[in-house]
């Protein structure tokens with residue numbers, strides 16, 4: 001039923017060509033045939049999945065009235081959350097899936113047909129969409145046919161290189177114009193790593209990045225010449241770059257941003273600060289996770305850039321101010337954010353410190369300003385909650401769990417990171 005594109009002459013099939021190794025018997029070629037057949041079926045299934053994802057998108061668009069851009073943006077976000085939750089992937093991956101599916105079905109049907117017949121893999125299709133989408137619009141469509149031919153002919157690595165070359169040759173733009181366009185995509189990303197580490201990635205013009213690297217290296221070398229210096233050049237570079245970014249300032253920025261310093265919220269149980277052997281929760285950095293106790297002690301020692309939230313097992317806390325005021329007091333806001341640690345939408349990782357505090361039952365509908373009625377949502381999910389067609393409620397007596405019912409009718413429950421103990425008054429009068 002499925003064609004295998006590259007054929008088909010195996011050593012041993014041809015007269016005079018012996019099987020090269022003793023293990024290359026019929027079992028080997030049978031297993032390989034199975035693998036090829038299954039890969040073809042996976043390609044076909046991938047094509048079907050792209051079609052169904054595109055149908056979802058088209059269905060969503062059919063409900064967007066003439067309301068314009070902002071309605072459509074909210075619906076797109078809502079659909080992204082719907083797909084991510086149902087497939088249990090990140091919203092970033094869902095966005096990519098939606099983009100590839102819509103583009104393949106609506107713009108590159110030849111590639112989709114090739115995928116359906118197992119002549120290219122899902123990976124080929126994704127590379128094609130990605131590379132072509134970066135090309136200027138006028139060169140895209142004329143290239144699709146040749147791109148499909150290349151994809152049917154080459155393994156993914158060679159295909160990527162060949163398609164890049166093809167696109168570059170087709171681009172009439174001068175290199176300078178393309179660089180100016182690429183410059184629009186400059187950015188800085190923080191990528192968490194294991195063991196309390198992370199990588200800061202700067203994507204920008206090569207000339208300036210080389211200048212940064214050169215300066216950091218020169219400073220590191222100068223520091224490394226000191227007699228008692230034990231750090232390696234790599235370590236010195238990292239330390240110098242950190243110092244410059246955390247504490248450095250420059251006169252090229254406007255006056256009002258010059259004094260800005262980083263703020264990181266770190267929650268440290270008081271007992272663990274006092275005692276090495278104290279059991280219980282480790283110190284946590286919001287949106288990130290546990291950090292070593294020595295680091296926490298160092299942070300609590302002084303540095304003003306760190307906002308400390310010390311938690312004590314017996315500290316009283318503000319749980320509710322009822323309907324006496326709309327805006328939650330600072331202690332309550334802090335508690336709501338501490339409890340959730342991050343945005344309470346399914347799968348979202350935005351730290352609570354960057355979230356908005358939502359009245360789950362709106363104030364005008366009688367909602368209280370209380371722990372039971374608050375949860376943090378990032379700006380995007382806050383909009384999806386209110387305008388994206390989802391029904392979002394805090395589950396009573398759950399300690400802050402949020403239930404999301406999607407426009408398609410699926411139910412997701414997001415549990416908070418931590419529990420706030422509930423204090424119920426004792427019926428006996430206190431002994432003092």
Ligand SMILES: [Zn+2]
Nearest residue numbers: 343348378381
């Ligand atoms: Zn969110």
